[in-house]
Amino acid sequence: EKGGYEHFMLKEIYEQPSVIRDTYRGRLLANKGIIQMAGIEDNLEKFLNAERIIIVACGTSWHAGLVAEYIFEEFARIPVEVEYASEFRYRNPIIGPKDVVIAISQSGETADTLAAIKLAKERGAFVFGVCNVVGSSISRETHAGAYTHAGPEIGVASTKAFTTQITILTLISLRLAKAKGTMSNSDFHRYLQELEIIPEKVQEALQTNDVAKVIAEIYKDAPNCLYLGRGYNFPVALEGALKLKEISYIHAEGYPAAEMKHGPIALIDEKMPVVVIAPKQGHYDKVVSNIQEIKSRSGKIIAIVTKGDTQVRDLADHVIEIPDTIEALTPLLTTIPLQLLSYHIAVFRDCNVDQPRNLAKSVTVE
Numbered sequence: 508e509k510g511g512y513e514h515f516m517l518k519e520i521y522e523q524p525s526v527i528r529d530t531y532r533g534r535l536l537a538n539k540g541i542i543q544m545a546g547i548e549d550n551l552e553k554f555l556n557a558e559r560i561i562i563v564a565c566g567t568s569w570h571a572g573l574v575a576e577y578i579f580e581e582f583a584r585i586p587v588e589v590e591y592a593s594e595f596r597y598r599n600p601i602i603g604p605k606d607v608v609i610a611i612s613q614s615g616e617t618a619d620t621l622a623a624i625k626l627a628k629e630r631g632a633f634v635f636g637v638c639n640v641v642g643s644s645i646s647r648e649t650h651a652g653a654y655t656h657a658g659p660e661i662g663v664a665s666t667k668a669f670t671t672q673i674t675i676l677t678l679i680s681l682r683l684a685k686a687k688g689t690m691s692n693s694d695f696h697r698y699l700q701e702l703e704i705i706p707e708k709v710q711e712a713l714q715t716n717d718v719a720k721v722i723a724e725i726y727k728d729a730p731n732c733l734y735l736g737r738g739y740n741f742p743v744a745l746e747g748a749l750k751l752k753e754i755s756y757i758h759a760e761g762y763p764a765a766e767m768k769h770g771p772i773a774l775i776d777e778k779m780p781v782v783v784i785a786p787k788q789g790h791y792d793k794v795v796s797n798i799q800e801i802k803s804r805s806g807k808i809i810a811i812v813t814k815g816d817t818q819v820r821d822l823a824d825h826v827i828e829i830p831d832t833i834e835a836l837t838p839l840l841t842t843i844p845l846q847l848l849s850y851h852i853a854v855f856r857d858c859n860v861d862q863p864r865n866l867a868k869s870v871t872v873e
């Protein structure tokens with residue numbers, strides 16, 4: 508049932524090209540220049556009239572929500588807030604009929620997310636679900652929704668659920684951008700075409716497996732690790748750190764790269780590995796100067812770069828190359844080597860990759 512892979516997690520990492528394709532199948536019609544999703548079409552007015560979108564989720568799904576915040580605001584120019592469901596539900600939040608809530612949950616059973624949805628509904632908001640498990644509590648409790656088609660995710664650490672959530676949320680933002688006229692026609696078509704070929708690029712990103720394994724062996728005994736990214740890749744840094752924590756039990760933190768100098772830089776010494784997400788597009792020069800700051804304090808740099816990069820290569824201790832794509836779609840590619848890196852580190856440490864200690868696949872208690 509692991510399809511020849513040693514662990515479900517690895518199998519699920521490798522399924523990403525095909526499940527991303529499953530997720531956009533029938534929804535993304537690149538040649539016709541159309542995005543069609545019943546749950547959005549039926550409720551288009553609600554989305555178009557929304558004064559803001561509030562995303563509620565937990566864990567990895569919350570990270571997908573953060574990526575979506577950047578995408579929605581850029582594409583559709585709708586203000587977005589991303590909330591931990593557990594904080595939202597207990598805060599007496601200001602929310603009403605002019606808000607659209609998007610609840611993201613792989614399992615569709617997360618207790619805090621479910622409670623946040625009930626609260627939002629009581630206050631008159633329209634609630635849209637992004638779930639993976641068909642017929643789950645959250646998919647039933649929401650007014651409308653769109654399923655990711657990631658298939659069963661067995662490994663406790665979420666991988667393919669994350670990238671398919673980002674795929675769905677990107678489709679929704681593009682659909683809204685089209686309806687609102689906030690994106691030029693040529694950009695819209697460029698995104699549709701790029702999304703259509705993104706599974707091939709994810710496939711190519713999976714070829715980083717060997718280099719990720721080599722790097723994993725070098726840093727497997729590190730007690731700490733930092734992950735840095737900016738813009739669309741700041742949430743990817745958070746997700747990379749979470750993946751490492753949960754399966755290898757190494758303490759890891761994700762930060763927006765520019766926040767380094769406001770504290771975490773004090774941690775940098777020759778023993779600290781720092782994973783920096785530095786694709787060619789998106790604040791590249793800023794990230795390069797962040798890398799220089801780490802380097803001058805003897806930190807060890809593992810950089811995720813766009814294929815062909817030379818500038819970061821000169822500075823970093825290790826580079827992992829991913830294919831080029833449009834900036835807003837880079838999270839779908841930069842995530843891949845980070846998943847592989849944590850996977851191999853956990854395997855080298857003899858950790859139970861598929862069932863890490865203290866964790867459950869769905870958190871049905873608050």
Ligand code: F6R
Nearest residue numbers: 566567568612613614617664665
């Ligand atoms: C991380 C992980 C958790 C879940 C979180 C939300 O790898 O699996 O952080 O993402 O418990 O779960 P769902 O998406 O099922 O609501």
